[in-house]
Amino acid sequence: MAQAAPADTMASVEPEESDTMTIDPPKPTWFFVDGGWDMPGTSIFDGESGKMKGMVETRRLADMAIDPAGKYYYVSETIWSKNDRGTRQDMVTVYDSKTLNLVTEIPMPGRLLIGSRKNNFIISDDGKTGYVYDFSPTSGVNIVDLVKRKLITAIELPGCASLMPNPGVGFSALCSDGSLATVAIRGTKADITHTAPFFSASDDPIFDNFAYDRTRKQTTFLTYTGQIYTAKISATPTVSAPFSIQAAAGIRVGDAKPLDVNWYPGGRQPMALHRATGMMFVLMHKGEYWSHKASGDEVWQVDIAAQKVVKRFVLKEPMNNIEVSQTDKPLLYMNGEKGEVQVLDVATGEEKHKIEKAGGGIITVLEPS
Incomplete structure (x- = not known):
């Protein structure tokens, strides 16, 4: 019959202690991805590291x-x-x-x-x-x-x-x-x-995921054909005359004619605005009018003040939602139907991170005060 080990040789068991993890308040480099139909919650990622911080x-x-x-x-x-x-x-x-x-x-x-x-x-x-x-x-x-x-x-x-x-x-x-x-x-x-x-909701609607600039008290709108408006927000708002994103790129203006193939904006969240520089980033695809749900094959960088497309990024795969960090060195955040997030450096066009199963819904960033 086996004898019990002496008390002084028995392994001591440390009592378990529970704790609660915390994270920092939201930072300008963070972005928030809605899971969409496939995943619950809104995931929080750090654009610099590509790491997940938590989930709302x-x-x-x-x-x-x-x-x-x-x-x-x-x-x-x-x-x-x-x-x-x-x-x-x-x-x-x-x-x-x-x-x-x-x-x-x-x-x-x-x-x-x-x-x-x-x-x-x-x-x-x-x-x-x-x-x-x-x-x-x-x-x-x-x-x-x-x-x-x-x-x-x-x-x-x-x-x-x-x-x-x-x-x-x-x-x-x-x-x-x-x-x-x-x-x-x-x-x-x-x-x-x-x-x-100032626009026709039946002939050339405005995408509802537009951008409001808190510092300038100004909203930037984009229509299905590619017209860009800005509105000064006050007790009596004023709306600018629009300009065409296609004309800003030096090509034919987008229109509503059936079967007329051109470059058009599209996606669920087709535009993002970098507030400090007034640079707008738009998901663009080749199609015809009413193809506004199509994902973007390129990103066009538009200088709003100059009314000019200053850069075009060719994407490795189509993207449906886009946002941009409100930092001095901005990062583009995009996702598509696969629920993967791509993080691009605006200055170089380099892909910094590709995050699998990040979510396929809209993307949110912290706005500057």
């Missing part, structure tokens, strides 16, 4: 916005008590940016199941107010106090969507009549005005 819990068709102060990630979402059925709940969910822990949920009226759009859920430049697009059954916007974490009011905005901040006023939105609506908030009341129509 987002459902399909949710929209994420970043607190300008970097303290929180906000998610506007619709969920059901039984996964894909049961009681529907619409809310803005708040996560701590360091721990990624849930902070709170702000109940919302209406139906927030819109998703995959950068401009359905926006935050005011001072970070105090959220504007959440709602469709139940008409277009509207829920206005949220992000400091007190409660709904301020819900307003109807028929025929309008795709929001942008309007500092000191409220917000502005694109409308189906071709105008830009401005919604001035007065407590729980809203005063709505419109510019004159």
